[in-house]
Amino acid sequence: MDEAAGDLKQALPNFNDSLQVHVEVHQKSSSTAKTENVTAHVMQLLNRHSIVFGDYTWTEFDDPLLVKNVNSVAVVDTELKLKDRKPIDLEKCNICIHVFQLNEEGPSAENLEDESEELVAANHWLLPAVDFHRLWESLIYDSEIKSNLLDYVTTTLLFSDKNVDSNLIAWNRVVLLHGIPLNNPIFTCHPLGPPGTGKTSLCKALAQKLSIRLSSRYRYGQLVEINSHSLFSKWFSESGKLVTKMFQKIHELIDDKDALVFVLIDEVESLTAARSASSAGTEPSDAIRVVNAVLTQIDHIRRYPNVVILTTSNITEKIDLAFVDRADIKQYIGPPSPAAIFNIYISCIEELMKRQIIYPRQQLLTLRDLEMIGYVENNISKLSLLLNDISRKSEGLSGRVLRKLPFLAHALFIQSPTVTVEKFLEALLLAVEKQFEERKTLMEST
Known part of the structure; x- marks a missing residue:
């Protein structure tokens, strides 16, 4: 050295x-x-x-x-x-x-038959999968969300491996990512959480990350993404059988002790909202029996040491409290802050520099660098300060939209094989302004 x-x-x-x-x-x-x-x-x-x-x-x-x-x-x-x-x-x-090594086969469909048709009840991946490669790195948050989720699942598996008595120390292997803080008084006015904040992507990325992180303990991972709308949209006769069949397939996966199994239930409120409607008399009694059966199945599979249940919700007020109580972690995932937006844009610009669409390569300062120089503008900090200003003007946009804006900036305002950083940032600002104009027009027309 x-x-x-x-x-x-x-x-x-x-x-x-x-x-x-x-x-x-x-x-x-x-x-x-x-x-x-x-x-x-x-x-x-x-x-x-x-x-x-x-x-x-x-x-x-x-x-x-x-x-x-x-x-x-x-x-x-x-x-x-x-x-x-x-x-x-x-x-x-x-x-x-x-x-x-990445599995390159893509998802397979888990089909279930009812009396009249065959339903796609779930998608199933072998992990780690090429579909989710670098997804974890692309998700940027302000708080310790990613670290906390990694630590939580790692601890649940450790406690299981060490045979900790779950009657003395309770954990349920259930994670809930939601779009509005639970028990928030704004529910009555804004019951719908923001879409596009990365809840489903974070669940998939977490499953991928842990399949890699725990590869010495489990030979491979399995991710089963349950299609809630297919599985729980029919409340008469066959619906109970479909639920049972779906979880029987999950049991078969869990029985392989070399596999780490993740069960993803997106929009979990589609389960529990039906039970609320049933209690109010607007749905037949079969609905409440089916949802109770689902909760019972979740209670059963979470006892296995090699399974984690990941759930998401945008309509938080409709989540049944019986399910909320089962979740060990109830993590709020909101729209990114200006600081997170800045880092999202930086990652996009780095990718375009790598592909030489933005050329020549220029080093942009980080937010910490800007803070250290007191946000003083000079030849070195000028472009980074412009990006910081664009990030602040982008506040309120979802992560899903933010990832599209560099493409839209190029498609709408550049349309040349290469562009300088300065010209690209000017186009990005125009794309942000256009996004808010389109949103305003849509709101006025509804």
Whole structure:
């Protein structure tokens, strides 16, 4: 190690001593190399590059085994713990290496038959799946949402592995991501939470991340996304049988102890709202029996050590309290703040620079950099301050819309193979203004 690196190591703070660092190794789908061999060569790579600044990814190697067998080696999720890019001495950290290959087959449909037709009751993925590759990294939040969810599921699986008595210490393996804070008085005026905030994507990304993170414990992951509207839209006779058949299929997956199974129920209020309607006399009594059966099935499968139930809701006021009580984590997912929007835009601009659509490459300052210079405008900070202004003007837009805006900016206001950062930011501002104009027009017409 050279003298400069040695000086830096001496200056590193003590937090490295207890820091657990996760390294994800994306093994090529064509590779037949053994995990232990890949891990050994990755350790050699890390020993040669022992100081990193936050998350870092290698895609080029001088080691023939890595060249042949590995797409990337990534130090990941350090910002979830450190909250900032800081120098990390890997030699002083507890390094966990996770080697994985992506399943490229895509989802399969779980079909169920009732008296008249065949219903697509669920989509089923083997994890980790190419469909969700880098989805986790694309989701940007202000608070510790991602870190808390990782820690929660990791703890539930640890407690199960250690046979902690659930009668003494209770946990239910149920996560609820919702769009409006529970028990909020604004329910009466605004019962619908904001769509497009990434609740469903976060569930899928969490399942993918944990399938990689726990690959030494489980050989593979399974994600079953239940189609609530198909499964619970029919309340007479066959509906109860459909629910039973669906959960029988889930039981078959859970019985494989080498599999980590995630059950995703999107728009979970479609279950519990029916029971509320039934109680009010607007639905037949079969509805309440079916929903009770669903809750009973959830109660049963959550006792298994290798299953996690992930749910989302936008209509929070309609979630049955019996279900809410079952959720260990009830996490609010709202629209991104200006700071999160800034980071979303930065990630989009970096991708366009990588593809040389934005050219030449220019380094933009982070929000922390801008704060350190007191937001003073100069030749270095000018473009970053413009992006910060655009981010503030974008407040109120969902993450789903924000990810589309760089495309719309190019399509509507650029339309050339390459563009400078400055011209792109001007186009992005126009795209943001157009988005709010269109929203205003739609509201006035309704």
